[in-house]
Amino acid sequence: MTAEQVLLKLVMYLNPLFWYKFYFYETIFMVTITIFAFQYIRGSKLNKRLAKIHMNQISLELQKYFKNVGDKEQNILYEQDNPHTYKLYASNHPSLKFCLVGLYLHRRENLFNYYGYQFVFPSKERLVIEIGVQPQFRQYICFGIVKQNQIKRIKQEGYEDLKNICHTLTIPELDNSLQILTEYDEIAQSICTPEIIKLLNANEKSIHIIYISDVDRDPACKICVKVMTNLSTNPDYQNLVSLVVQLSLQIAQIKMDLKKINKAGQTRRKFNSKFKD
Incomplete structure (x- = not known):
């Protein structure tokens, strides 16, 4: 084969129209896989x-409250569950x-998800901070703070x-x-101290839900405090970390009277029999 023939073959194979004409389905398949x-x-x-940026900022705030942040033995700050x-x-x-x-x-x-499903049913990137609390006293707490216009949606989640x-x-001092x-009511009023209300009002735009519950928890962690925020509305994590830590510390020292403890225990048993079968 001469040099001219080799060059001609090369030009032919590099021409997309050649593959489109003679190998249509193969071409479509390869282009799709490549995309x-x-x-x-x-x-x-x-x-x-993005994860590196967000996790580094969050870790700096957590280091103010926790001695161990990340896995120091393996020298890993955070883990990746999936992409x-x-x-x-x-x-x-x-x-x-x-x-x-x-x-x-x-x-x-x-x-498909990012340019298809996300376009039809847009979702938001979220940061969830969850703290396990071991109360100083025996207690049952089920408490939440949500957006007024999101109550129905939250209950469906x-x-x-x-x-x-x-x-x-309704607490008058809290943002509308x-x-x-x-x-x-007494538990909510004990949780919502003036300091907590101040933090809540300062972060009202970024709060998706604050969820505090003892229901269906591990015995080693009686109560869990969870704060969920949308990243697009909360680029600053300082107040959010302070809020969830202060909430957790406040809950740890709440003391319930015996009547409420017994009544709450009965409520949990009824709830579990209905939803945990």
Whole structure:
């Protein structure tokens, strides 16, 4: 084969029209695979970069309260569950069992999800801070703070205890956009100290839900405090970390009277028999 023939063959094979004409389905398949692979690599890298930024900022705030942030033995600050979910663990606090931070980003690595499903049913990137509390006294607490316009939606997201155990309560000092859900008014008033209300009002735009419950918890962690925020509305984590820590410390020292403890215990048994079968 002469040099001219080799050059002609090369030009022919490099011409997209040749593949389109003689290998149509193979071409479509290869182009599709290439696009999906490119999106997976590009989306995963972007999520990793965003996770590093968010987790580094969060860790700086957690270090003010917890001695151990991340896995020091393996020299890992946070773990990656999948290309769009990251977790950070902190521990060693005098009154708090642990802190688990979950970062839930868009599924940028998935072409259909990011440009298809996300366009039709848009979701938001969220940061969830969860602290395990070991109370100083025996107690049952079911409590939540949500946006006024999100109450129905929150109750549909699986918070059955908030829906079936709690009722709404108004505290005049609290921002009008926030709504309290509580089992006992006295407990809510004990939680919402002036300092806590000040933090709540300062973060009212970024709060998606504050969820505090003893229902269906591990015996080693009697009560869990969870704060969920949308990243797009809360670029600053300082007040949010302070809020969830102060809430947890406040709850740890709440003392319930015996009548409320017995009544709450009966409520839990009825709730579990209905929803935990």
